[in-house]
Amino acid sequence: MNHDVRTRPLSPTEARVLATLMEKARTVPDSYPLTLNSLQSGCNQKTARDPVLNLTEAEISEALDELRQLSLVFETSGGRATRYEHNFVRAIGVPEQSAVLLGLLMLRGPQTAGELRINTERWYKFLDIASVDAFLEELQDRSDEKGGPLVVKLPRAPGAREQRWAHLLCGPVDLSVPTAATAGSRASEDELIALTRRVAALEDTVEQLQNQLNDLRQQLGA
Template identity: 75%
Template sequence: MDFQQRPLSPAEARIVGTLMEKARTVPDSYPLTLNSLVTGCNQKSSRDPVLQLPEALVLEAIDSLREIHLLVESSGGRATRYEHNFLRVVGVPEQSAVLLGMLMLRGPQTAGELRLNTERWYKFLDIASVDAFLEELQDRSADKGGALVVKLPRAPGAREQRWAHLLCGPVDLSAVAQGLGTPGGSGATEDDVIALTRRLNALEEQTAELQEQLRHLHEQLGLSLPGQG
């Protein structure tokens, strides 16, 4: 089955996005073991929505992703490992793949939010360059599979429009509207928001990396993580 013939399920999108993220943020642990992949999919930081995917569902999604060549399985050491094949299968440049991966992990975002959130994946020159790649993905021709993102209607009280990916099919605008908060009158400047966002992103990524390193260490030593017997 070809990737373009069907939309991804939410579980499949989360798996692909997680593999894309970990390939860049924890390369020493990549490709991922099943345990690391499940943990990455279900982590509470840098995810929107936060999911709780059971291992059986992850394995089922792995099989379906392998059928459409978005995931590659490798054997080595004591555990099977998994890596994504997104760029080759989808046929987009690295910058576009980075944006799609972040949209799969964190849901609809503005171009400014995407630039901040992808800083450790790829450093875009400015917001205008992010917008340019998003526009290119939205205007993608039908012979290449059609649009991969859509610019959402402006939310009440919001200054910027958000972008959403189409890898899971058309966007449910009512669900997106319910999930968007209206900015409050805190008095914070745009520079304040950017600085706080960068600090929060850094803390979330450091926490996720430490958790992954701890899991990797336990796997190397043949130990179980606390709470797992």
């Protein structure tokens, strides 16, 4: 399985579909596995996505077919609609913490260890930045026998204090083009994490209501 992924990098659409399933499994477990409709909404979210995409159902269905062939996604039957779930941890052969970091990198692009610690709050609560760094370095030093490195540390961008990390699931990254530095925040890390939790709770509530509404519409044939 590792060999398949390494020799056939994921397309950006496949990466978005896979990472969205990984995210929703943790953030809205009551609505998971996802229907195609819910998956499309998640893939095309305007927040917590970089880049923002506008994928059609056909594009997502095609990506799901490809991901199924790589054993990265399973189709499950239940209720009236077909649902989908990811198989990332087992298929790629990485710990849950590493999968969380890779999922966030696929959804939101290159990030520093500090940004990843804050952004993964809804998925997994890392003890500190050092633990995030440790898992990233393990992914970077991954042996060829296991499929090779899955992340790379990018050159420091002009004006940036920390280097960012990028995933390699879609193939090599151009290291000659530094990513733009994000503006520094005066808020402490604890304040950002607290704010992230509050926003996440609101987003989860809205998403669960939206999924319930979508399911109700399907049942009524609307």
